[in-house]
Amino acid sequence: MIVSIFALGACGGSGGTNQSSVDSDSGSVESLADTSAGKAAAPEAADAAAPRQAVVKASIISTGSVALSAKDVGKTRTQVQQISDRYAGQVTEQETSDSDDDGPSHARMVLRIPSKSFDDAMADLEDTATLVDSTTTSTDVTTEVVDTEVRVKNARTSIERIRTLLSRAEAIGDVIAIESELARREADLNSLLAQQAALENQTSLSTITVSIDRSGPGGSSEDDPGFLAGLSAGWDALGDSARVLAVALGAVIPWTPVILLVLASLWLLSRRRRQAAGPMAGPVPATGPAEE
Structure with missing residues (x-):
């Protein structure tokens, strides 16, 4: 070829x-x-x-x-x-x-x-x-x-x-x-x-x-085993509790004057009722043996 x-x-x-x-x-x-x-x-x-x-x-x-x-x-x-x-x-x-x-x-x-x-x-x-x-x-x-x-x-x-x-x-x-x-x-x-x-x-x-x-929340326990893990978890729990308490107080504080006013009104009303009922009640007769 x-x-x-x-x-x-x-x-x-x-x-x-x-x-x-x-x-x-x-x-x-x-x-x-x-x-x-x-x-x-x-x-x-x-x-x-x-x-x-x-x-x-x-x-x-x-x-x-x-x-x-x-x-x-x-x-x-x-x-x-x-x-x-x-x-x-x-x-x-x-x-x-x-x-x-x-x-x-x-x-x-x-x-x-x-x-x-x-x-x-x-x-x-x-x-x-x-x-x-x-x-x-x-x-x-x-x-x-x-x-x-x-x-x-x-x-x-x-x-x-x-x-x-x-x-x-x-x-x-x-x-x-x-x-x-x-x-x-x-x-x-x-x-x-x-x-x-x-x-x-x-x-x-x-x-x-x-x-x-x-x-997650438990992730720190994997990073720091033992006492440090427990201490860190405790601080985290304390911080979470403090935040929850702060939120609760923040929600209650605006209602405090109203609650105090209602409680004072109830207390005054109860006191007046006790004073009004006092004079109407006579002395209780003493009980003893009948005279012959």
Whole structure:
């Protein structure tokens, strides 16, 4: 097949018989490229197989999830941002839910941290607040990475050979066929490059999802176990009772004059009734034995 392409230029000035022979021997460009690539790529395939037998750096995709509980969600969220900055990471997603005037009640953050700092970043995040749950997942994609690299190299080599054939082709039919095959192989190469870039992104940067929920009334007992937890809970209960008492007093005080006036009126009325009933009641006759 290769001979037919070269014959295209060598026999261009010959007769119609030679041209017919060239046309009949041209065949498929894909078979031509594959045959040419197969013969010339044998040494390269052997060279490409050698690195696989050598020590290959492992390619790991690491993901983590950390669930935290904290009294101050906003403060903990800031600390998570500082940890991300410390390891040259970035926050790619962030969600915050506000419930009342006490600040945010929930926050969710997605961090992209360099893979080499994944374990250290996870440890720091777990110590940021009360740890509720922590999970990590690691996937070894070393074989996929090496295979993609080899396929990209072979695709580029094949494209260079097809371009060489295109530069030597003279017949319009051969040029069209070779250009079509070149376009197909370039599309395959672009797809491989996209896969390679995705693997590079996933292996170089780890993803950590951080979820922060505001702790309830009993949350302090988890942060400070023992006597301090009881003392803190007692102070909280005292503060709640004081607030309830203050609200009750605030509601009663405006009614105090009215209540006092009603009580004074009842007392005066009761006193007058006792005074009015006093003179009407005569002395109670003494009882004793009858005189004979």
